[in-house]
Amino acid sequence: MLARAAGIARSLAMYHGIPGRQRRMRAFYGQFLGPGDLAVDVGAHAGNRVRAWRALGARVVAVEPQPDFVRLLRLFFGRDPQVTVLPTALGAAPGTAELGISRATPTVSTVSSAWRETVSGDAGFTSVRWQDTVTVPVTTLDELVAAHGVPAFCKIDVEGFEAEVLAGLSRPLPALSFEYLPAAHDAALAALARVEALGPHRYRYSPIETMRWDTTAGDRWLDADELVALLDRRRPAGRSGDVYARPHGGVVSPEIRHPGRP
Template identity: 35%
Template sequence: MKVNKRLKKAIKKILIIFGLWNLIKGLLNKDKGEPLNKNLLEEGTKFYAKFIQTNDLVFDVGANYGNRVEIFQKLQASIVAVEPQKKCVAYLSEKFPNIKIENIGLGSKNEIKTFYEADSSVLSTFSSDYIEKVKNTRHKSSVWSKSVEIEIKTLEMLIEKYGEPKFIKVDVEGFELEVFKGLKHKSGIISFEYNIPELQEEMIACMRQLKSVGYQWFNFSKGETLEMSENWLTLDEFLEKLERKELKMSNFGDIYAK
């Protein structure tokens, strides 16, 4: 045991000398649930308080390890977390015992679908198209080496089971459009992740789909800034804004629809 400890210390010292320790440490810990830092938790709570009041029903679709669940819980919302990855569900169950958890995926219809697990759980997805579009660009170092069969249900079924939500957060790595095809009527404010330029067409398709069920106004928040951009826009106005540098250079963030 003493030899092992000495060896570990020696390896760590060598890695530090060559500037590799932080990189190795990051790789070892990149897929573990970690609590939000205090500043992000506070800023997130202020931001989402614009949409969520005490006891409001919130759907977190693609909850992962619960970064947003932690914020929603601080707002005293009633939370339903949807997460297909068992390791994430186990973590959520232990950390947030008072929330409802659905260990499924959401899509356009009831089915069993292949889910591609990435080395980093936040990149796991039902969309093979997503993998093809990002594996050589923003996620060159990621691999999707495992696939499992997962049950898919729809947003409509979730609403029938739990009631009408006031807020729906969707973060499902390129499968957002399929999720929204499973929604047949307007139901609360919606947010979903965007990635541009690779998934700009998918982002627009999601917005058109939401408009078709009654959503009229759109906005966006760049990256993890948790700051809304300017005023709410109609879909046509938003599409005009796509040509502006502010949105084109934002890379990723969240679209909001109401």
């Protein structure tokens, strides 16, 4: 119980307690979101991005399977009609999954047993344990889009399960992001392949929580091969980050952004 409380406190301090982070986050995500837009946070955790996106005037669907953090999200945003909290995981198909929870470091809780095995050998994960398992419902991005509309932006940070989440999407989105972890390099490449399967995209990379673009390959959006080359260069540094993607040469047509609209 003590480790669990300490883990929650650690997440709150990490994601809400750093001065200036919310300001930087609003400035960064303002490139993708504005008033009235829909944003989807897959792996919402402690809700720091939900908070920033609401400050931009966006409507938010926060997807989070961890029961402790579902309670936190409802505590923080339960009275806000522009925030919908979904206590579920996302995957390739509807059903259920076993969520492995790390009490001390809940930010790395995951439904991917393969990812846990992969990162367990990394020096940064030597003290991480996934002590608890809980069965959680699983839905898909396609079902979420059908219910809530096409989001202007979708962030996916689910500890190695990103490719499976993207496998539940059958159309490109205007913009999305997924996590890159050097210790699980192949998982990011699998997620990239899923995005490219939806059509050609362009990409940028942002190192972990900096809210700045990596410019080592120039101040521009990259194609898939250029992104892979960039990640190969970043990999030895061992620092994680996020890959941002948007369709190349077009935007999702407005008629499919709001279900039920003629």
